[in-house]
Amino acid sequence: MARRVLIKGNEAIAMGAIEAGCRFYFGYPITPQNEIPEYMSMAMPKLGGTFLQAESEVASINMLLGAAATGARVMTSSSSPGISLKQEGISYLAGSQIPGVIVNMSRSGPGLGGIHPSQGDYFQSTRGGGHGDYRTLVLAPSTAQENYDLTMLAFDLAEKYRNPVMILGDALIGQIKEPVELKSYRKKPQDKPWALTGAKGRHGQILKSLFLADGELTDHNWMLAKKYKSMEKEVRFETYRAEDAQLMLVAFGSVGRILKTSVDILREKGKAVGLLRPITVYPFPKQAVRQAAEEAKALMVMELNTGQMVEDVKLAAECACPVDFYGRPPGSIPTPDELAKEAMKVWRKRGLK
Amino acid sequence: MPQVKVISERCKGCGLCVLACPKNNLALGKEYNAQGYAYVTFNSDGKCTGCAFCAELCPDMALRPYKEERS
């Protein structure tokens, strides 16, 4: 039987990574994700792995690039300002098709911002983030358990698609301490013929993103685009009390979990309100949103920002029903009651009964 | 007799080998290769010792020196 432990969200990430076979971690301290490097610094030497505190976020993502180029499972973690610095390397990972897991326990910005929970990095995460026409798979956990499970999944997806995978949490998701069931990782290691292991019995091989020959870069970008399209089958989402919902709330991560209580509050009042919580925010669960837009009378998006994912929801809803928005810039975490009240405003505005 | 073969298609005519040769056996040529470089020529006047300095200092590995094999 799986062991249940009470651990912090950040620790769950580190433990999930280790369970999935990650033995290389490169990072640089920043609040609120420091428990990840701290855990790794303690665990890696005992496992014969490598923990390295780099001189900067820039260096750490490039150390990841080097180690991952050899086929190893590698992770780095940071928070918003540090993730901005890592974007250079993430773009190179995408261009050179090198897998890697990047954790963003995001905080608030712009600039140095603050250490409050925020979802202001949604655009950065789901639109690539760095330069060039690329995408990363983005998983948005909402509990410590999901941190553990989705980190294991992140390594699989990174290798399956030879692509960087981002875990997008926030201060709340990183700092919360919850029971986590420690499931065993059972996937068999994959062959990685692309990995740099030394030119033994073959010619030297190259991992690169520079393509200068006529048409080469065009072909490369089309190939990547096809790959991103094929990632759409990895869509994951959760619905909560969504049956017969007239108003469907849409939220991810920390707001997604808080809204479950709001839905309970509203259901107790007899309001048919449900929740759709994207777990992958790239690929975005377009079809699920579209279906919800057809079945419900209205959609309402709630985010810890001034309006980012709402654009994806509107695109996916394709005007099948109205889409309202409630955003909360960083500073305080909304309570389930507050969010329920906001939902009731929309309920009345849209004349729902 | 020691000699130097010039791989004319690899030569860029930089002349560093001309400087390197202690016996002045190499010279910038007048003929152009497909890349448009006037490649160097080796004049066999019997002075070449096969020291290979030219090949050692050629950035483009365009020279192949030969030496008599001692039996």
Added chain:
Amino acid sequence: MYFDTIIAGFGGQGVLLMGNVLAYAAMHAGKQVTYMPVYGVEMRGGTANCTVVISDRPVGSPIIHEPVSAVVMNRPSAEKFGPMVKKKGQVFVNASLIKEGQFTTRAKTVCWVPTMELASDIGNRRLANMVMLGAVVQGGGMLTIQQVADALSGALDPRYHKMIPANVGALKAGARFISEQKAAKKG
């Protein structure tokens, strides 16, 4: 069943440990639970606090603005969190350091627990936090003292396991104090 609390005090009073032990006990009792500490710059203010939510249902928000209860171990914490507690809620006050009139609250129930005196009575003033936790569990009724005692070995670092009997004694002393107060009120 639903219970939440903000536990606050100054660094060194062991408020984070109280939250941890409570959360551990809830997990072992098969409850849903979240524990949320303060972090970052807030850690440097000299005060520490954490929020614990225990429920039979999945916990939505681990951060509570109007808690069902607050546990205040020093005066600044009482001033900050006392007013936030719900009308029907409870405030557990460290009577060793906080006097009446030093803070406001809407809460119906205010339990004044002389934590340091009770801890001294059982021989170790440093167990004041466990005395308070015993009082909170007895007063809150979300778990039994035995469930909390059973969780100590999981929540405490093995280095401190030899202290478990003393901790259990402190938990019981706090719980007894609340029971006696209730009995006195009834009688």
Added chain:
Amino acid sequence: MSAKPKLKQVFDRPKSLKDVPYHYCPGCHHGLIHRLVAEQIDAFGLQESTLAAASVGCSVLLYDYFDVDIVESPHGRAAAVATGLKRAKPDSFVFTYQGDGDLAAIGTAEIVHAANRGEKITVIFVNNAVFGMTGGQMAPTTLEGQVTTTSPYGRSAAEAGLPIRVCEMLSTLEGTAFAARVAVDNIKNLKKAKAALKRAFTYQTKGWGFSFVEFLSSCPTNWKMTPEEANARVGKEMADYFPLGVYKDVRAN
């Protein structure tokens, strides 16, 4: 009648270099430095265990020339990428090959810290005192008074400071085990360069620590000189400010 003596080829390209022409300008030393590195890879029998971190600059196409496993690095980050390679594959031979724009400007942090950690990698640093790939702009190693496209009046110490002596700087770090500055402008210097490279390779293969070889190199195109003039400048002006020699060799005895 004596038979015609048989001729033996006394020089050939190393087998860890692909048989393709370089894209470098006539007289540029990059090709020569590539060959010297490849010769050591062959001599140490490392072709099958080498992992290289390429950089950005004129040598960005390094992977078209070396027949070993190579990963591209973002500008300046080769030392960090190499750190990752070496940590993940400690038994492989890991080297970076970086120019002065890459290593001494944008990548200063990465090289300093890789050296300071004593990463067991070998760094080949090609210093030609100019940004070559982008068209001859001022580099951190551009000499005082040197005219470049972004120092049209000559590098001014008051405005831009004086050139960084990377080899000396890295030698102050405890983590640096071997550091040398060499040139390939004549056969005497070339021999010293080979010896320094061999020593650097020895350091890594024996696990002795971080090894660093700085090559003074010419850039006839951006210096606006003939290959001959540029080659001469390396030995004079360049070597005057950047003295050649072994700066650190902790296992010298």
